[in-house]
Amino acid sequence: xTSEIDTISxxxxxxxxxxxxASDLDSLDAWRIAYLGxxxxxxxVLRGLAGMxxxxxxxxxxGANALKERLEAACDERRAxxxxxxxxxxxxxxRLDVTLPGPPLPHGRLHxxxxxxRDVLRAFRDMGFQVAEGPEIEWDYYNFEALRIPAxxxxxxxxxxxxMDFEHDGRRQMLLRxxxxxxxxxxxxxxxxxxxxVVPGKCYRFEATDxxxxxxxxxxxxxxxxxxxxxxxxxxxxxEFARRIFGQERRxxxxxxxxxxxxxxMELRIDCFICxxxxxxxxxxxxxxxxxxxxxxxxxxxxxxxxDAEKYTGFAFGxxxxxxxxxxxxxxxxxxFYANDLRFLRQF
Ligand code: PHE
Numbered sequence: 001x002t003s004e005i006d007t008i009s010x011x012x013x014x015x016x017x018x019x020x021x022a023s024d025l026d027s028l029d030a031w032r033i034a035y036l037g038x039x040x041x042x043x044x045v046l047r048g049l050a051g052m053x054x055x056x057x058x059x060x061x062x063g064a065n066a067l068k069e070r071l072e073a074a075c076d077e078r079r080a081x082x083x084x085x086x087x088x089x090x091x092x093x094x095r096l097d098v099t100l101p102g103p104p105l106p107h108g109r110l111h112x113x114x115x116x117x118r119d120v121l122r123a124f125r126d127m128g129f130q131v132a133e134g135p136e137i138e139w140d141y142y143n144f145e146a147l148r149i150p151a152x153x154x155x156x157x158x159x160x161x162x163x164m165d166f167e168h169d170g171r172r173q174m175l176l177r178x179x180x181x182x183x184x185x186x187x188x189x190x191x192x193x194x195x196x197x198v199v200p201g202k203c204y205r206f207e208a209t210d211x212x213x214x215x216x217x218x219x220x221x222x223x224x225x226x227x228x229x230x231x232x233x234x235x236x237x238x239x240e241f242a243r244r245i246f247g248q249e250r251r252x253x254x255x256x257x258x259x260x261x262x263x264x265x266m267e268l269r270i271d272c273f274i275c276x277x278x279x280x281x282x283x284x285x286x287x288x289x290x291x292x293x294x295x296x297x298x299x300x301x302x303x304x305x306x307x308d309a310e311k312y313t314g315f316a317f318g319x320x321x322x323x324x325x326x327x328x329x330x331x332x333x334x335x336x337f338y339a340n341d342l343r344f345l346r347q348f
Contacts, residue, residue, distance in 0.1 A: 004045065004052075004060045011041050012067050019074055025082050032075055042068055112348040113218055113337055116325040117200055120220055123244040124198045127237060129222065132199050134183040137164065140173045142182030147261040148298060155260050160206040162215075176204035180221035181261060184297070184316055187223060188305035193312050194226040200321075211333040218321040225297065225307070225314030231264075234294060234315035242270050242291060245324065251277075253288060262295025262316055274330075282327070289327060292319035 015035050022028040035042050045064045049057050110118070121131055140151075149155050159178035166174055183199040199221040207213050224233065239252040251271040259265040268291045272283035279285040294317035303309040322334050329348065331337075336344050 004048075004056070005063060007045060008042075008060070008063045008067055011035070011045070012070075015042075015067075015071055016074065019071075019078055022078060022082075025079070025086070028075070028079055028082060035071055036068065036075070042071065109346070109348070111337075111345065112325050112329065113321055115348060116328060117218060117220070117321045119245060120241075120319070120321060120324065121198060121200060123241050124220075124222065126244075127240065129196045129198045129224075132183065132187055132197050133201060134177075134180070134186050134199055136177055136202055136204075138175055138177040138182050140175060142185050143175055143177050143179070146185040146301070146304065147181055148300060149260050153260065155258070158259075162204050162206045177201070178205055179203050179318055180219040181316070181318060183221050184223045184261070184301070185305075188225070188301075188307070193307060193314075194224075195314070196224045196226075198222050209335055211335070212323075212326075214322065214334050214338065216338070217334075220319050220321060222294075222317040222319075223297070223314065224316075225302070225312055227311050227313075229313045229315060231296060231315075234296065234317075237315075238268050238292070238294060238317060242268065245328070246270055246273050254294075257293060257295075259293060259295060261298050261301055263298045265293070265295035268292050268294055268317075273327075282330075291324070292317050294318070 015031075018031055018034075019028075022031050032040075034040055037043065042064060045060070046068070049061050049064070052060060125131065143159075143161075144150070144153075144156065161178050162176040163172045164174035164176070166172065168174070180199050180201050180203060183201075187195060187197050187199070201219060201221075202216055203219050204216050205213075207215055209215060224237070235252075235254065239250075242252050243250050250273065253269045253271075254266045255269060257265045257267040269288040270291055271277045272280060272287050272289050274280050274282045275287065277287040279287050283289050294315065297314040297316050299309045299313075302312055302314065322337055325331070325337065326334060
């Protein structure tokens with residue numbers, strides 16, 4: 001008689017001790033099966049009630065049922081505590097500090113040719129020139145014909161041409177533009193004087209590369225057309241440009257040169273900013289550095305544009321950005337610019 005009651009209090013002691021030790025949900029489940037499951041210890045006592053005399057059954061039954069309720073409640077409580085602890089742990093482990101700075105992103109920089117191009121365009125924009133663009137794949141007509149360089153003209157040798165493998169009217173007529181001058185024609189086709197425009201862009205030549213030649217380079221074309229434009233305007237504009245890029249103290253000189261689309265044609269030189277005219281490696285010991293080609297727009301081209309060639313005159317120029325960047329930065333080989341060696345490019 002007493003033994004059943006002893007058993008119940010022994011079960012209670014053991015159960016509560018083990019429950020307190022259940023440190024996770026798995027051990028809690030094991031505990032529940034051990035005491036309250038179908039084959040659990042307390043369930044065993046309850047089953048045994050059937051064979052007991054009525055008095056004993058009442059007493060033992062009341063004690064066992066009370067313990068069952070108590071253990072179930074304790075189990076629920078423990079489960080709630082363990083679940084809460086687990087949630088707290090997950091929150092702790094997966095905690096995200098959104099105020100932490102992100103991983104550092106390496107800063108890019110502008111390519112040295114882009115930097116020089118932007119400086120050159122800014123100098124001309126500040127003098128009232130607009131910026132336009134034109135196609136890199138060009139017609140023979142714009143690149144040569146309309147610039148007074150017909151198919152058999154010896155001046156074609158000045159530009160070794162990369163032709164497109166494509167025929168139109170039985171002959172190849174498309175090419176990679178060899179200079180930006182075709183845009184003189186393109187701009188005149190769709191505008192009326194006064195015109196002040198610069199046209200930057202890539203040009204291509206079928207040439208072997210060496211320290212001063214690349215098969216691709218960047219040019220800036222300039223064109224100004226208005227009533228009464230003279231050589232003085234050309235000289236003043238280009239001298240001002242040279243000083244803005246190479247220093248206010250620069251001296252400039254013009255020397256006769258030939259381009260079929262200008263008359264007269266000339267090249268602009270500046271006094272060497274390394275040796276100041278004494279003669280050094282950069283200027284080839286001459287004291288002077290050639291910067292660009294220029295000239296007064298040929299009257300035939302003005303007339304072909306449909307303008308009154310008696311009234312309108314103009315000047316044009318073309319300069320190579322790589323050449324200016326070489327000089328500005330004292331780089332001795334143009335091929336560095338497009339070799340994609342970051343050790344070189346990071347210096348600018
Ligand atoms: N297009 C010429 C060249 O590539 C440069 C130039 C432009 C000369 C405009 C005169 C006028 O060499």
